Amino acid sequence: MKMVIAVVQDQDSNRLSNALTKATFRATKLASTGGFLRSGNTTFLIGTDDEKVPNLLNLIRENCRARDQLVAPVSPMGGNADAYIPYPVEVEVGGATVFVLPIEQFHHF
Amino acid sequence: MKMVIAVVQDQDSNRLSNALTKATFRATKLASTGGFLRSGNTTFLIGTDDEKVPNLLNLIRENCRARDQLVAPVSPMGGNADAYIPYPVEVEVGGATVFVLPIEQFHHF
Amino acid sequence: MKMVIAVVQDQDSNRLSNALTKATFRATKLASTGGFLRSGNTTFLIGTDDEKVPNLLNLIRENCRARDQLVAPVSPMGGNADAYIPYPVEVEVGGATVFVLPIEQFHHF
Ligand code: NI
Ligand code: NI
Ligand code: NI
Numbered sequence: 001m002k003m004v005i006a007v008v009q010d011q012d013s014n015r016l017s018n019a020l021t022k023a024t025f026r027a028t029k030l031a032s033t034g035g036f037l038r039s040g041n042t043t044f045l046i047g048t049d050d051e052k053v054p055n056l057l058n059l060i061r062e063n064c065r066a067r068d069q070l071v072a073p074v075s076p077m078g079g080n081a082d083a084y085i086p087y088p089v090e091v092e093v094g095g096a097t098v099f100v101l102p103i104e105q106f107h108h109f
Numbered sequence: 110m111k112m113v114i115a116v117v118q119d120q121d122s123n124r125l126s127n128a129l130t131k132a133t134f135r136a137t138k139l140a141s142t143g144g145f146l147r148s149g150n151t152t153f154l155i156g157t158d159d160e161k162v163p164n165l166l167n168l169i170r171e172n173c174r175a176r177d178q179l180v181a182p183v184s185p186m187g188g189n190a191d192a193y194i195p196y197p198v199e200v201e202v203g204g205a206t207v208f209v210l211p212i213e214q215f216h217h218f
Numbered sequence: 219m220k221m222v223i224a225v226v227q228d229q230d231s232n233r234l235s236n237a238l239t240k241a242t243f244r245a246t247k248l249a250s251t252g253g254f255l256r257s258g259n260t261t262f263l264i265g266t267d268d269e270k271v272p273n274l275l276n277l278i279r280e281n282c283r284a285r286d287q288l289v290a291p292v293s294p295m296g297g298n299a300d301a302y303i304p305y306p307v308e309v310e311v312g313g314a315t316v317f318v319l320p321i322e323q324f325h326h327f
Contacts, residue, residue, distance in 0.1 A: 028206075218278065
C-alpha cells in the first residue's frame with residue numbers, strides 16, 4: 001500500500017473528488033493554504049494498493065493539470081490608468097503537487 | 110519511530126483524544142472531510158516509538174471501532190408517507206482508517 | 219526527496235512561512251490543534267531534496283524553538299486574591315515537532 005498526498009487548487013478539488021469516487025478511490029480532504037500552489041488549496045490523503053498508483057496519478061493529472069486560462073481585465077480603480085491593459089490576459093491555473101509515500105501497515109477498524 | 114495517521118469520525122474524536130492523552134501519546138488533530146469515512150472526520154497525526162505501535166492501534170480500535178447504532182426514525186416531511194418506517198433503524202457509526210508510516214528523523218526543538 | 223512535517227505554534231507560523239519563502243522552500247499549511255504542542259498550531263508539509271533537509275531543519279529551529287517568555291500577571295477576578303502573584307512569570311512558548319519521512323515518488327502536474 002501507498003499513501004498518496006496530493007495538494008490541489010480549490011477550483012479543481014470537487015472535480016477530483018468526483019473522479020476519485022467514480023474510480024472507487026477513497027480520499028480524506030484537508031483544507032490547506034499557500035506554498036506549493038497559490039492559496040487556497042485542498043490536501044488529499046489517499047491510501048491505495050501499489051498497482052493502482054499509476055491509475056491514481058493519471059486521474060490527478062487529468063483533473064488538476066496546470067493550464068492557461070483567459071482572465072477578463074479588471075478596470076483600474078483610481079491608480080495609474082496608463083497601466084490598464086484592456087484585453088483578457090492568460091494566467092496559469094490548476095496544478096497539483098503529489099507525493100507517494102510508503103506505508104508499513106494499513107488497518108480499518 | 111513511526112508516524113501513525115488515523116482518520117476517525119468526529120463523534121469518536123474527543124473520546125480518542127482523551128484516551129491518547131491518558132496513555133501519554135501526543136497527537137496533532139486536523140479537521141478533515143469525506144472519503145475514507147462519512148464526513149466529517151478528524152485526522153490524527155501521532156508520532157510514536159516502534160514498540161508502542163501495537164498499544165496505540167489497540168487504543169484507536171477500542172475507541173473508534175465501527176458499530177451498529179439504533180437511530181430514531183425521522184417523520185416524513187411531505188414526501189411519500191407510505192415509505193415511512195415508524196421504528197428505529199440500525200446504522201453503522203464509527204470506524205477508523207489507520208496508516209503506519211516509517212520516519213527517518215524525528216526532532217523536537 | 220523527503221516529506222518534512224512540522225507542527226509549529228501559531229505564534230511562530232507566519233515567521234516560519236516567511237523564512238521558508240525567502241529560502242525558496244515551498245510549504246503547504248494545515249490548521250491543526252492540540253497534542254504535540256499547546257493548541258492552536260499549524261502543520262507544515264514541505265517536500266524537499268535530501269541535501270536540503272539540514273538547512274530546512276535549521277530554519278525551523280531558528281524560527282520556532284521553544285523559549286521562555288515573561289508574561290504579565292492577570293488580576294484575580296473574584297477568586298482567591300491570596301493566590302495572586304503580582305509580578306510577571308516565565309512561560310515556555312514556541313517549540314516545533316518535526317518528522318522527516320521518505321518519499322518514493324514526487325510529481326508536479
Ligand atoms: Ni507549479
Ligand atoms: Ni469502514
Ligand atoms: Ni516541547
